[in-house]
Amino acid sequence: MTDAIVLGGTAGVGRAVVDALVARGMTVGVIARGGDRLDGLRRAHPQGRIKTASADVGDAEALTDAVATLVADRAPVVWVNCAMSTAFCKFADLPVADFDKIIRTTFLGQVNGTRLALAHMQHGNIVHVGSGLAYRPVPGQAAYVAAKHAINGFAGAVRSELMQDRPDLHLSLVQLPAMDTPQFEWARNNLDMKPQPAPPVYHPDVAARAVLKAIDGNLREVLVGTSVLKLVFGDMLLPGYIDRRLSRNGIEMQKSDQPAWAAPDADNLHAPVARPGSATGDFDGDVAPTALTVDADRARKVIAGGIVAAAFGLGALVATTAARRRQTSLPHRVPRRLR
Template sequence: MKVTFKPLSQQVMVITGASSGIGLATAQTAAARGARLVLAARNETALATVTDRIRAEGGQAIYVVADVGSREDVQRIADRTMQEFGTFDTWINDAGLSIWGRLEEISDEDHRRLFDVNFWGIVYGSLIAVGHLKKHGGTLINLGSAASDVAFPLQGMYSASKHAIKGFTDALRIELEEQDAPVSVTLIKPAAINTPFPHHARNYMESEPKLPPPVYHPQEVAEAILYAATHPERDIYVGSSSKMFSSINKTAPRVMDWVSRNLMVDLQKREETPRNPVGTLFEGGSGGFVDGDEPGYVMKTSLYTRASLHPLLTGAIVAGSALAMMAWLGRERG
């Protein structure tokens, strides 16, 4: 059955992890484009602030305080959505966190909690959302990572959780297609994104963590998510480095191992002591911020991602640029 996509201005959209980072950037952009929103996270203060801001600007939004590691909480998000809007068209599973440290140093309790949020949160959200979307049609969007395809040292269990998300999302998509269900399923795979993600992570290192470059602005991921809400995309890589790492790992895995072994450890450490080593693994922390405090350069756009989502437009731009260059060269020769 063909999936029918409504314009964003006619959609009801559920976003988990909506109090900061990618989730918040997506919520703000979706609201500006007319979507009605249900925002979920653990931080009620941040959710209330964001919801009030959206309403003050003429948008429609409600929030639900929820821990996605609890199926009951995720079901409450769906129930509240149905109470308020009677339906939803797109469900975005964005909530996630990380742990920085060597695998052998991290407690089992912390490892399990990370999987509860990152993996089981997406499982609960996906299965609950699909129960509705199979009947009414719509889109499920799960946030993976470059780490869905590549393992990164010092974030080993995070990488494992993102690998698991990819396997689950791919299997769910296949089952839905086999049933001819009117549901589009997209996995988003961002590269390093400048959000409060490192600050929220549980940190076992003696240094403040950071993301390996290149680092991109959160709005690039928000744009990819909202594109998937209106187009049938299987996977979207945000940032050329995400696609590059994935491709290298598939074709020359030992080369990627060498890169990770020799570069990735130092590239994930800042030259300062940890500021918040406990992080928000078990308790919601500060929210309300889209951007992190990446000390290096942050790329505003990813030409690779934009080209992959708009190949005809990009081709026209490239062709136009080539013609303009040829004309300019002709004038110079004349």
């Protein structure tokens, strides 16, 4: 019996989400590539609370077989698409096979997961774990950014279909900021320095709480952290300025002070790394345990209302100033009684 399914749940944000769902009393089915980390995840939780199956989420057939072993007796009510991979490398230097693999894992993994969720679920919640980079691209991660943009479009199309066909099945996007996860230790790296999350950096538990917020409120989209708010709304207002700024420091801000040779040689792009799973990474800077987490639709209404109010106030100010100028420019007239 499985209450929830998490794809990519043995490390990073996915691991934090699994822990949070188990803490709520759910039995969670977890699918990932690394068999050793799946075994470790089962040992880390009370017996029977974790069900596992090994598959590459980018392989639709393998994922179908893995899911079948977890939902044979009951359909889940929560499904979280969380698997991802990336490479820190300029696009011109990124091999075709690496680009394709990132897209297959990070985007098509969510597509494959959603297809299977729809095959088994009539009600409940499907959550897509996205990124603020889905709104504001950064250099050095073209494939990952493309995948996160694609998730937004895919989720929007499917959501509208579900609203018509299955109104009790809710689809959410959770857009994350930089997180302290093993991603930066395990990702393929072509930089001269070891990569790091660009500050501000948040603990993976922040992401897990945001996923729960989306589920509890059946929210369309959740924005996590002030940095994501700045990415979303800043790009709406000043995209050219941000392009120029990122052209100067966009890659540098993703570099740590450790040379690339200090990072482990193996990465997890084409195969899982043989290292224990953990929600957190090895970032040694400030990691925030909490973040401003908002309903994206409500935030847009507030911003739009603020713009309208500002425009109205500016119009009133201009009108008042113009009226005063007209009054002072009128010719002085002597009262009739004094003529």
